[in-house]
Amino acid sequence: MTPPDVAAADAGAKADAPQLEILSGNEAIARGAWEAGVRFASAYPGTPSTEIMEALAKYDDVYAEWAPNEKVAVEAATGAALAGARALSTMKHVGLNVAADPFFSSSMIHMAGGLVIVSADDPAMHSSQDEQDNRNYAKFAKMPMIEPADADEALRFVKTAYEVSERFGTAVLYRTTTRTSHAQGVARLGERVTPAGPLLQIQRDPSQQLMMPHNAIPRHAAVEQRLLELAEYAETTELNRIEMGDTRVGIVASGAAYCSAKEAFPQASFLKVGMSWPLPKRLIAGFRAQVDKLYVVEELDPFLEENIRLQGVQVDGGKDILPLCGEFNPGLVARLLSEAGVPGVDEGLLVDVPDAVADLPDRPPTLCPGCSHRGVFVALRRLRAFVSGDIGCYSLAALPPFEAMHCSTCMGAGISMAHGMSKVMDENADRKNRPVAIIGDSTFFHTGISSLLDVAYNKSNVVTIILDNRTTAMTGGQENPGMGKTLQGQDAPLVDIPALVRALGITRVREIDPFDVAQCQAVLKEEIAADEPSVVIATYPCVLQYRINGDAYTVDADLCTGCKVCLRAGCTALSLCKNKDGEPRVEIDPVSCTGCGVCAQLCRYEAIVAPVTDDGKDA
Amino acid sequence: MTERPTFNILISGVGGQGVVLASYVLSRVALAEGYDVKQSEVHGMAQRGGCVTSHLRFGDRVYSSLITPGTVDVLLSFESVEAMRYVHWLKPGGLLVYNAARVNPSTVSSGACEYPEGIEERIVAAWPNVRAVDASALAAQAGTVKAANVVMLGAMASALPFTPEMLESVIRRSVPPKTLDVNLEAFRLGREVGAVPA
Numbered sequence: 001m002t003p004p005d006v007a008a009a010d011a012g013a014k015a016d017a018p019q020l021e022i023l024s025g026n027e028a029i030a031r032g033a034w035e036a037g038v039r040f041a042s043a044y045p046g047t048p049s050t051e052i053m054e055a056l057a058k059y060d061d062v063y064a065e066w067a068p069n070e071k072v073a074v075e076a077a078t079g080a081a082l083a084g085a086r087a088l089s090t091m092k093h094v095g096l097n098v099a100a101d102p103f104f105s106s107s108m109i110h111m112a113g114g115l116v117i118v119s120a121d122d123p124a125m126h127s128s129q130d131e132q133d134n135r136n137y138a139k140f141a142k143m144p145m146i147e148p149a150d151a152d153e154a155l156r157f158v159k160t161a162y163e164v165s166e167r168f169g170t171a172v173l174y175r176t177t178t179r180t181s182h183a184q185g186v187a188r189l190g191e192r193v194t195p196a197g198p199l200l201q202i203q204r205d206p207s208q209q210l211m212m213p214h215n216a217i218p219r220h221a222a223v224e225q226r227l228l229e230l231a232e233y234a235e236t237t238e239l240n241r242i243e244m245g246d247t248r249v250g251i252v253a254s255g256a257a258y259c260s261a262k263e264a265f266p267q268a269s270f271l272k273v274g275m276s277w278p279l280p281k282r283l284i285a286g287f288r289a290q291v292d293k294l295y296v297v298e299e300l301d302p303f304l305e306e307n308i309r310l311q312g313v314q315v316d317g318g319k320d321i322l323p324l325c326g327e328f329n330p331g332l333v334a335r336l337l338s339e340a341g342v343p344g345v346d347e348g349l350l351v352d353v354p355d356a357v358a359d360l361p362d363r364p365p366t367l368c369p370g371c372s373h374r375g376v377f378v379a380l381r382r383l384r385a386f387v388s389g390d391i392g393c394y395s396l397a398a399l400p401p402f403e404a405m406h407c408s409t410c411m412g413a414g415i416s417m418a419h420g421m422s423k424v425m426d427e428n429a430d431r432k433n434r435p436v437a438i439i440g441d442s443t444f445f446h447t448g449i450s451s452l453l454d455v456a457y458n459k460s461n462v463v464t465i466i467l468d469n470r471t472t473a474m475t476g477g478q479e480n481p482g483m484g485k486t487l488q489g490q491d492a493p494l495v496d497i498p499a500l501v502r503a504l505g506i507t508r509v510r511e512i513d514p515f516d517v518a519q520c521q522a523v524l525k526e527e528i529a530a531d532e533p534s535v536v537i538a539t540y541p542c543v544l545q546y547r548i549n550g551d552a553y554t555v556d557a558d559l560c561t562g563c564k565v566c567l568r569a570g571c572t573a574l575s576l577c578k579n580k581d582g583e584p585r586v587e588i589d590p591v592s593c594t595g596c597g598v599c600a601q602l603c604r605y606e607a608i609v610a611p612v613t614d615d616g617k618d619a
Numbered sequence: 620m621t622e623r624p625t626f627n628i629l630i631s632g633v634g635g636q637g638v639v640l641a642s643y644v645l646s647r648v649a650l651a652e653g654y655d656v657k658q659s660e661v662h663g664m665a666q667r668g669g670c671v672t673s674h675l676r677f678g679d680r681v682y683s684s685l686i687t688p689g690t691v692d693v694l695l696s697f698e699s700v701e702a703m704r705y706v707h708w709l710k711p712g713g714l715l716v717y718n719a720a721r722v723n724p725s726t727v728s729s730g731a732c733e734y735p736e737g738i739e740e741r742i743v744a745a746w747p748n749v750r751a752v753d754a755s756a757l758a759a760q761a762g763t764v765k766a767a768n769v770v771m772l773g774a775m776a777s778a779l780p781f782t783p784e785m786l787e788s789v790i791r792r793s794v795p796p797k798t799l800d801v802n803l804e805a806f807r808l809g810r811e812v813g814a815v816p817a
Contacts, residue, residue: 020650022646022647022650022656022658048661126661127661149682150657150682150684178661179659179684179685182659182660182661183657183658183659183684184646184656184657184658184659184684185655185656185657185658185681185684186650186655186656256683256684258682259657259682259683259684260682260683260685262682262683263682263683329683329685329686329687330682330683330685330687331687331688331689331690332687334687348690349687349690351687351688351689351690351710352689353688353689353707353708354707355707356704356707357703357704357706357707357745359735360700360703360704360735361700361724361726361727361732361733361734361735362724362726362732363633363668363669363670363700363701363724363725363726364669364724364725364726365634365668365669366668366669366725368668399725400726400729400731401729401730401731564730567728567729567730568729570725570728570729571728572668572723572724572725572728573728574728575723575727575728576727576730589723591764
């Protein structure tokens with residue numbers, strides 16, 4: 001890799017110098033897809049992948065959409081590619097679990113257009129429930145995999161990925177991690193390859209596109225043959241490169257781990273792997289022959305290490321030195337490898353760092369001031385219900401002071417897990433111990449609908465709360481089918497959630513005002529006591545996404561007793577202060593308070609006062 | 620050209636304080652000055668009141684987007700506790716520039732923890748090479764509290780290998796046009812504070 005010629009950004013740069021821009025890895029993938037002539041893109045939001053589709057949607061000659069879930073997104077992209085257009089689907093690592101079925105198929109069928117499927121993994125679980133290593137999916141699905149290390153590679157390698165996809169007739173897994181997707185770097189921009197216009201017909205080839213045993217049996221053999229051809233391609237592609245340096249140390253690495261290793265051992269020899277499945281057997285063996293010791297530096301699973309060892313190549317260090325969990329940085333790689341006797345470390349990275357200050361208050365993420373979920377969780381905590389949770393901002397209610405969520409696994413599972421719990425509970429058990437499922441609007445559309453269908457069809461005694469805040473909030477406010485708008489700003493039909501729930505077979509459907517704590521508590525109490533499946537829908541738009549900001553409440557310091565009950569609203573607009581006599585009192589930050597009024601409903605002394613409107617009445 | 624060592628800036632703050640804009644400006648200045656640049660932050664849950672950090676690195680050739688603890692040249696913190704939380708990331712002789720502002724974490728709002736007493740004295744004791752800036756007040760003086768991040772850019776400017784003019788020209792390009800005058804005034808007020816030896 002030639003590094004981007006940053007000097008060319010200076011005034012007076014040569015006229016033919018490439019245009020340089022600082023892009024995040026995600027923006028670079030979008031740019032590369034656009035340059036590659038992609039016409040169709042479908043995704044479901046998920047950190048750290050979301051910004052790829054948001055950036056791609058801004059190019060006006062690409063169709064880009066949010067699908068209800070990742071399975072649908074990959075199927076839609078597969079259809080577009082089968083029809084002959086270059087197509088893209090993007091997701092976070094766990095999204096590929098949802099999409100695993102069509103993902104495997106996209107390795108089996110022949111597509112006229114290229115298909116690239118991006119999996120953005122999250123080592124260190126910055127915003128995820130696990131840190132699975134999706135490189136394993138490439139081997140499992142017998143699919144080529146390409147891994148960029150930084151923004152410049154993220155842009156360029158996408159274009160190569162489409163060439164590989166079309167040349168070998170398979171989807172390509174394009175794997176990033178948080179520190180590639182969310183890291184910014186200097187990228188060289190290129191021109192767009194103009195794709196063919198809209199298609200007039202779809203080429204028919206059932207033998208390669210209709211996967212029933214009669215066709216799939218010969219296709220499997222073809223896929224195995226293709227892997228051999230891809231391994232041959234991997235020997236010479238520019239995606240893999242050798243950087244010879246000090247021959248005492250050879251390091252094999254890919255992605256963000258390469259960046260850490262390169263800084264930790266700047267003089268070492270490197271085999272920088274850009275195409276990490278299938279692996280180039282002769283290239284690896286040749287590199288091994290040129291160095292005294294071979295180390296594999298990779299985050300998470302020993303994917304490269306195990307597969308290199310399987311080729312009979314001696315590896316002198318890998319996961320026996322480096323951790324299986326979390327992400328790397330240059331200092332970590334420098335310290336662990338040099339302690340293991342690897343020479344040539346950058347001594348400047350071996351610094352003794354004092355311990356972090358221990359007694360500082362944690363600052364975990366929390367429900368925003370004015371969040372429409374707050375009142376519902378205050379009610380659930382009071383009812384001491386068992387809450388089967390799901391993936392979204394409302395997961396934050398698992399933390400103090402709410403602690404009103406008791407299990408959570410994957411998207412859509414809150415309802416179906418509550419269904420399973422309900423079926424194994426004694427039917428005479430106290431109704432208040434009945435499981436309550438909670439899910440957001442976007443997650444309900446994602447995989448919650450089919451779970452609720454199980455509740456309705458198989459009649460389990462589950463109360464399902466749908467927190468409809470009219471957006472996909474946790475990932476930053478993406479459009480969904482409940483908003484009436486698409487990713488690219490088109491009007492769309494708005495899903496009628498109560499009607500949909502009834503159509504599934506639920507007859508008890510209640511709607512509540514999420515800011516009315518007493519009503520939330522009363523309705524939930526009634527529904528928990530009922531003897532049939534029930535759905536409670538709390539609708540109010542996301543305060544952040546819709547920029548909702550009312551006048552702030554205030555505290556009457558003469559009425560406030562400092563009892564701290566209002567602090568159980570878990571709102572950062574509230575804090576304790578001291579009055580002139582040194583007694584504790586609550587105060588409200590007028591800038592962050594949006595006037596939702598939940599805290600005022602908790603106060604037993606009427607000390608939290610609603611703002612007064614211009615006509616002199618309470619707001 | 621002599622080799623320019625990699626310069627590491629760590630920015631810490633609270634979601635919503637403008638950490639992202641500050642790193643946007645600094646990275647574009649570095650590119651305009653002919654450096655290779657890498658910058659890393661984690662977003663997704665940051666807007667919900669959690670801590671936010673941004674790693675910014677520039678030099679002749681930068682590979683990793685992550686700074687190694689103990690190698691930070693300048694720590695720019697938008698809140699007092701968030702300054703204290705990352706002060707050990709500074710290299711010997713590194714500079715801490717922080718906004719002497721208090722933003723309650725949810726753990727304090729809920730009454731589970733107390734905001735530390737005497738945090739400013741503790742910061743000075745931990746790291747004598749420090750510039751404490753009342754960025755919120757200076758931003759308000761410039762026209763809006765929201766410009767505190769630009770005050771902070773001004774306050775750190777003299778510690779950077781950039782010309783203030785280049786920083787100002789990138790700020791001009793990076794802020795909404797109708798907030799330009801306020802932001803330029805915020806930058807100027809920050810530079811005045813930053814010019815005074817700590």
